[in-house]
Amino acid sequence: MEAGCANEIGSLVTTRVVTCSYCGGRAKFVSGDVVYGRTGPWSSMAFWYCAPCKAWVGCHKRNSKYGFIGDEPLGRLADYELRRAKRILHSVFDPLWKRKWMPRGVAYKSLAKAMGIPVKDCHIGYFDLNQCREAYVAVNDIRMGLSRFDR
Ligand SMILES: [Zn+2]
Numbered sequence: 001m002e003a004g005c006a007n008e009i010g011s012l013v014t015t016r017v018v019t020c021s022y023c024g025g026r027a028k029f030v031s032g033d034v035v036y037g038r039t040g041p042w043s044s045m046a047f048w049y050c051a052p053c054k055a056w057v058g059c060h061k062r063n064s065k066y067g068f069i070g071d072e073p074l075g076r077l078a079d080y081e082l083r084r085a086k087r088i089l090h091s092v093f094d095p096l097w098k099r100k101w102m103p104r105g106v107a108y109k110s111l112a113k114a115m116g117i118p119v120k121d122c123h124i125g126y127f128d129l130n131q132c133r134e135a136y137v138a139v140n141d142i143r144m145g146l147s148r149f150d151r
Contacts, residue, residue: 007028008029009029009030009031009046010031012046012069012070012071013069014069014071018048018073020053020077021076021077021128022050022053022055022079025050025052025053027048027049027050027056027077028048028049028050028051029048029049029071030047030048030049031043031044031046031047032044032045032046034049035047035056045058045059046058046059046070046071047059048071048073048077049077050077053077053079054079055077055078055079055082056077057073057075057077057078057125058073059073059074060072060074074125075123075125075127076125076126081129082128082132085129085132085133085136086124086125086127088132088136089127089132089135090124092136092139093135096110108122110142111135111138111139111142114138114142115131115134115138
């Protein structure tokens with residue numbers, strides 16, 4: 001069987017079912033080598049991957065919170081366009097808390113409020129393309145609202 005067809009990476013086997021956000025098919029649990037087609041820093045990282053859609057999502061690191069299989073996805077599967085949108089959104093959102101313009105929790109609360117969604121649902125990893133666009137506008141409004149003394 002070709003690498004990536006079984007839901008296992010080395011000795012890590014998962015029974016978790018993750019569905020592709022695009023085709024509705026079952027995503028495969030694979031190493032980064034399958035996603036990127038070559039070895040690299042991602043070789044030891046786990047992903048959920050749908051080959052026909054060229055969509056994937058990384059996993060939380062193996063630990064006591066997320067389990068030792070490391071199969072807990074960071075969000076929904078994302079295709080090229082969504083991965084790009086999320087990167088752009090992170091580039092405007094993350095400075096809010098990384099540069100300490102506000103605490104991280106406040107940044108997420110402000111974004112959730114602006115988007116009219118509960119804070120518990122405010123995870124960029126779970127946003128679709130429209131939500132990324134909406135969040136991008138909201139984040140710029142939040143940044144515009146910061147006084148120059150905040151930054
Ligand atoms: Zn798919």
